[in-house]
Amino acid sequence: MESSPRRETVDRWNAQTKQLQTAVSNVEKHFGELCQIFAAYVRKTARLRDKADLLVNEINAYAATETPHLKLGLMNFADEFAKLQDYRQAEVLMNNDKKVERLEAKVVEPLKAYGTIVKMKRDDLKATFTARNREAKQLTQLERTRQRNPSDRHVIVSFEFGSLKKCLRYGVQK
Numbered sequence: 001m002e003s004s005p006r007r008e009t010v011d012r013w014n015a016q017t018k019q020l021q022t023a024v025s026n027v028e029k030h031f032g033e034l035c036q037i038f039a040a041y042v043r044k045t046a047r048l049r050d051k052a053d054l055l056v057n058e059i060n061a062y063a064a065t066e067t068p069h070l071k072l073g074l075m076n077f078a079d080e081f082a083k084l085q086d087y088r089q090a091e092v093l094m095n096n097d098k099k100v101e102r103l104e105a106k107v108v109e110p111l112k113a114y115g116t117i118v119k120m121k122r123d124d125l126k127a128t129f130t131a132r133n134r135e136a137k138q139l140t141q142l143e144r145t146r147q148r149n150p151s152d153r154h155v156i157v158s159f160e161f162g163s164l165k166k167c168l169r170y171g172v173q174k
Contacts, residue, residue: 021125028118035112045089050087101135138162 056078063074145155 014136016126017128017132018120020128024118024121024125027114027121031114031118035115049085049089052081055081056085 057077059081061073063071063078066074142156145152149155
């Protein structure tokens with residue numbers, strides 16, 4: 001039996017919907033992972049910076065108890081180490097030659113926003129699948145009616161009209 005143009009449209013719509021569902025699932029999976037990894041990176045970077053500050057403070061505290069020559073050497077070391085950490089932190093957090101801004105605010109937060117977008121798209125896909133399934137069910141009923149009673153044009157036309165009306169309502173192009 002030859003497939004009808006409507007059936008081909010529904011099949012094409014089905015393929016597009018599944019492709020969109022796959023894309024949304026991929027974004028959901030990978031962006032979630034990216035968000036978690038970036039957040040962990042930011043936490044570890046912050047902890048590293050905190051430990052470096054503690055180390056500089058401890059070196060300065062030790063330097064205060066030593067002889068003048070050792071004190072000068074330890075204070076210079078602490079100062080250079082602090083500069084090194086500042087430079088490393090600036091490299092991690094630099095944003096287009098502007099002032100240093102938090103990586104979390106510039107990367108993690110926008111990635112989190114995708115969670116809401118993905119949820120809305122998943123809901124849209126669910127509504128699309130529901131409409132597609134409803135359309136497929138109606139097409140099956142129409143084909144059954146055509147096979148059982150090919151001469152009953154009134155019923156066939158009313159099915160076709162109802163199907164066309166719903167397709168226009170849901171924005172399906174035939």
